[in-house]
Amino acid sequence: MVYLDQGDGVTQSFMDAVKPYIGNPKVYGFYLKDEPDPTGQYNTLVTAANLKAESDYIHANVPGAKTFITMMNMGSSENPTFANTYNPTNTHIDLFGIDPYPVRSDMSTVDYSMIDKAVTAAESAGISADHIVPVFQTFGGGNWADDSGGHYVMPTAAQEQTMLAHWAAAVPNPAFDYAYAWGSQNGDTALEGSSALQSVFLQHNTATSTTPAGGTSGSSTGSSGGSTTPVTGSSGGTTTGSSGGTGTAAGGGTTTGGTTTGSTSGSSSGGSTSTTTDGQHHHHHHGLDFSQLATSAPTASSAIAPTSTTPIATASGSGATDATSTHTDAATHMADLISHHTDHHAWHF
Numbered sequence: 088m089v090y091l092d093q094g095d096g097v098t099q100s101f102m103d104a105v106k107p108y109i110g111n112p113k114v115y116g117f118y119l120k121d122e123p124d125p126t127g128q129y130n131t132l133v134t135a136a137n138l139k140a141e142s143d144y145i146h147a148n149v150p151g152a153k154t155f156i157t158m159m160n161m162g163s164s165e166n167p168t169f170a171n172t173y174n175p176t177n178t179h180i181d182l183f184g185i186d187p188y189p190v191r192s193d194m195s196t197v198d199y200s201m202i203d204k205a206v207t208a209a210e211s212a213g214i215s216a217d218h219i220v221p222v223f224q225t226f227g228g229g230n231w232a233d234d235s236g237g238h239y240v241m242p243t244a245a246q247e248q249t250m251l252a253h254w255a256a257a258v259p260n261p262a263f264d265y266a267y268a269w270g271s272q273n274g275d276t277a278l279e280g281s282s283a284l285q286s287v288f289l290q291h292n293t294a295t296s297t298t299p300a301g302g303t304s305g306s307s308t309g310s311s312g313g314s315t316t317p318v319t320g321s322s323g324g325t326t327t328g329s330s331g332g333t334g335t336a337a338g339g340g341t342t343t344g345g346t347t348t349g350s351t352s353g354s355s356s357g358g359s360t361s362t363t364t365d366g367q368h369h370h371h372h373h374g375l376d377f378s379q380l381a382t383s384a385p386t387a388s389s390a391i392a393p394t395s396t397t398p399i400a401t402a403s404g405s406g407a408t409d410a411t412s413t414h415t416d417a418a419t420h421m422a423d424l425i426s427h428h429t430d431h432h433a434w435h436f
Contacts, residue, residue, distance in 0.1 A: 116153030174213030193237025229275025
């Protein structure tokens, strides 16, 4: 997954960023923009037309590559809306990340319906379930404020399993999914510090049953049973994908249980992690650090996960757009990673 974070259309900068990956069989897709703002009220205006031009350019020049963005919720967590923003029709984008985070300090019980509401809102805006990428909450505490006056709370293992189950019911076979976040972003506790949640995702990422507990169906390419062959990242780090193993990734990150993750301190255009809260809107900007390339043998047991950032992405065996090409490519061709950002996501395709 090549992280571009560009929303100005097919500029020279955009073409220069895409060019090195044309013809590269390891490319799964391109992360065009993180939470683009269709209004210009919270961040730089990104029009659907610009995203469409970018997506069309990639589809034309990198055949088979997927295009992806995460969506900015233009409503609230209780009443989400993506109306009049972006969808496959007006952008030609393949996949859309939806990121409700329901475990919060200001609620006596966890409102898991936030997940269902967010999916319904996306579908109402023209993003069908086969185009949705689930984003799981795996952080809490610190300086993140939610949109209802409280703060986010690190989910327990039981709460995470319930969230996964809600997502599995709403979006049964996503092209991939990912968790926010592996590393601490804002003084918070995150997945890297929770062995309990790591165990939940180990099960989720390696499930092969068609009805895993809270997981996705189909072939697995995640944490357990990974190749033990070291993989060299572009920054010179190495990773080892063995089950339960820990290796060093470029920028000081680690690989745990075969899911490659990393942490770097650099930044580049659009790479800062920030949040905007105005009572109704609360936006995490997932400035990704895709500074490394991780690959391994294209088998269902291979540890195939990009290094250096951290939602945990998982792919099912049946495709969002094509049951054969989408997931075979996702499992076989790992991500080429670029840029220097401080957000941390782990991906499992």
